[in-house]
Amino acid sequence: MRFPLDLQQTSYSYLERPNEVLLSLLAAHVLSAKPSARILDVGCGAGANARAIRVRHPAAHLVGVEPNDHAAGLAREAFDELHHGDAASYLDKASTEAFDAIILSDVLEHVPDPVLFLRELASAPALRNAAWIISVPNYGVWYNRVRTLMGSFDYAWSGLYDRTHLRFYTRRTIQELLRYIGLEVQGDSCTPSLVQSMAPLLRKLFDKNVDQGEHLSLGDSKMFQVYSRFVEPAEARVCQAWPELLGFQVVTVARRA
16 A cells, blocks of 8 residues: 555655746846856755756756755766755865855755754855745645645645645745845746646656656656646746745745845
8 A cells, every 4th residue: 555654665756847937037047147157956856957957058067965865866967066965964065166046946845944954055155145046835825725625634745745744835934934044035936736736646647657766757758748838838827827826836036135
């Protein structure tokens, strides 16, 4: 029997794809002005975002940090440097060469003490002038409001109900957290939620791939490529009209105040 809260069943359960909203904000706020930017991707997973950055901005210098053994092995080829471990251990031994951006893609919801975690990152000299590109799931998304009203909350392998989520955020609360630790919010956007609401059903099509360690198979599928080209752009425009309700993730850009 497969049971999400049994963490011993698998050490890495994610089906990864590039985050188009995060990538567009990174391009607009960093890479458009500096194509050779140095980018630190903390909690980079199997490297789906890095692979997309590499294709679109080949001059960028990418450094990944990932604690999971299997994910780090998959991500290694996508980065100029890959640190298998946590951010603190990387920054302790890294050079002080400045980064132009730091990516925290779906990381803060897994951190027990996000204030301490962010303060430690913000204190690193190499991140003093970096743009922070941060995505978190939006707890206020419409389908979670409906499920909560119906008294339903079932942990899942990934997504909003990820079995390893420790913290929950909305658009307002992630901005409050960033301001509290001394970052100034410069803009935000949201990823669409309409197709995402069917993710538990759609994921079943890729369960075999995940079991075989093929965590990037979604991005390579024809189904996803059609969706990302023809459906996602229109869906994103609709959801941006009311991000607090229709956004699956909130993606925020911030800098040191």
